[in-house]
Amino acid sequence: MESIFHEKQAGSLSAQHCLNNLLQGEYFSPVELSSIAHQLDEEERMRMAEGGVTSEDYHTFLQQPSGNMDDSGFFSIQVIGNALKVWGLELILFNSPEYQRLRIDPINERSFICNYKEHWFTVRKLGKQWFNLNSLLMGPELVSDAYLALFLAQLQQEGYSMFVVKGDLPDCEADQLLQMIRVQQMHRPKPIGEELAQLKESIKQTWNEC
Template sequence: MEAIFHEKQEGSLCAQHCLNNLLQGEYFSPVELSSIAHQLDEEERMRMAEGGVQSEEYRTFLQQPSGNMDDSGFFSIQVISNALGVWGLEIVLFNSREYQQLRIDPINEKAFICNYKEHWFTVRKLGQQWFNLNSLLTGPELISDTYLALFLAQLQQEGYSIFVICGNLPDCEADQTLRIMRVEQQQRPKLIGEDEAQRVSMQQVLDTTDTTDEGVLDEDEEELRKALALSRQHMEVEDEEADLRRAIQLSMQGSVSPRSQIETAGSSHDTSSSETLTAEELRRRRQVYFDRQQLPHSAAHDSHSAGGLKDSGTKPDQ
């Protein structure tokens, strides 16, 4: 397979690659094909000028871009035909009535060039074996004799135009080598960039998955932090309310001394106070406690309920 010349795709120069893969060498460059295209353009211009340079048809022709080449590197079938003519080769449309009447088995031909949507590639016999020399492949693709007719039929079904190469192709090393030996292909060549495209696609999937997982984790952690904060806030409120509640209950008994009230109210923190709770201080604490019973306590209770639900690992309905 190393002996086979296989020019890989560069830009939109598939016509150049098609010709060079067919002839098995660097026979044509973009400059040479452009020269042929310009020559064809000039011949067309001269034919149009025969109808009068002042005619509407001629002015319209001059305003139109070249039909034989463009800036991307595309070349027309006329350019390819003229380039092959340099080597005494001709092309015949494979599915034309004239060719089909000849009833020639494709395996008895020497080569084909195929075109679809401005892409050209070569299928050629080297030695006694057929190869797909598409410049979009990473290497030559071996085609068995039994598969050749089916391969060409499939191309036609997909919309390809197929041309038969008529004439004697120039000698090449690959043809000489494969006349005395046959090659086997264990693995079909891939399209250029296919491995990289698959790698990039897989990486994008992994990156998306990682980002999604991180987003879920960040959201869960944030909800947990909020739930814990609400729980701590509620515990602090309950502790303070419990102290006040006990102090109020004791103050209402009347038989307990102010010092005993303070010591009992602070017992939940395992501390004792030497301060004396005055009647004014007790009244103020009672008022704060009763005020909290109306709205703040209810809001704190709702917040605790929501926090407790999230903390248990169950998310509320959205």
């Protein structure tokens, strides 16, 4: 597990963590993603301007906050999609009629990006095994082949949007290593908040015993 790159949650930068965990390295920073978001905003502004810069719609658009990013560190699916284009990767909506008609077994894919209420995370195959690389967990979570389809179906039921990542992901150490060995996981990694709460409770109990 040590070879797997896993960026933990910082602020609301889940889009950054999602991308870096997918690509298995520190490929994107908030500054770089902000640059992509500003570029998308400018393209949208130019399209709106085609209808006339004096129109009410154009002025309303200028007064609205960006739909591609906010001050908390949230970035839109358009920003993520454009960031992945740099690597020759594209996103396809998992539950779209076009994709579902192909009837592809999820196990034959390489990675998924999931979103719910402005939180993004990656589920990726490394070597011959699947891992949930959610930045809200203390570490990667092993997802068995038998459980993968059920895991994705459960996310859909919970309201997640899911995207299939198409294209060749960059080479990484974890993928190379896990082609040769299989890992086992005795315990599911804890959510970051739960780990912190347990630590505080432990400190509190130690203090009371003193």
